[in-house]
Amino acid sequence: MSTSGATTKSTNAFLAQAAIAFGISFSATIIGIIYLPLDIWQRGFLLMTGLFLVSSTFTLAKVVRDQHESSKVNSRIDEARMEKLMADHDPFKMPG
Template structure:
């Protein structure tokens, strides 16, 4: 019996390309918006640094969430394997002395 915990989920190449394009466009639009704002250079620099920090922390958060999800899947599969082993070894007709 296969369930979603044993089969790896893969994204299609089209989804990967769409995600990369969306990220690139949004990052470029944000940079263009910061460049076009009527601000001093240090204010633009602050917004640029905040944007870069936001992007890097978003990547870090997504990696942590992915790693935690994968660890949960591994623990779940280990628990299932242990349970299956116990069920396979159990003999209901064995007498206890």
């Protein structure tokens, strides 16, 4: 009843795609804000909200990842306890 220690890992291509997509979308947002026909304070407001959106997105992703990893650890601890109980149990042992 042992479980394999295989973990899912993203490929380098997926990591590169995610990084490139983030770079393009962030750059396009900044360039769009710069070229909007607005006053400087309006551009500054849009820039600040864009940066806040990016930072809160990273924070949310980290929290979701941490919760998922925590649930995996708890599940592994429960599995290890059950395996130990099953290994220690001897159905042919006489009580007393």
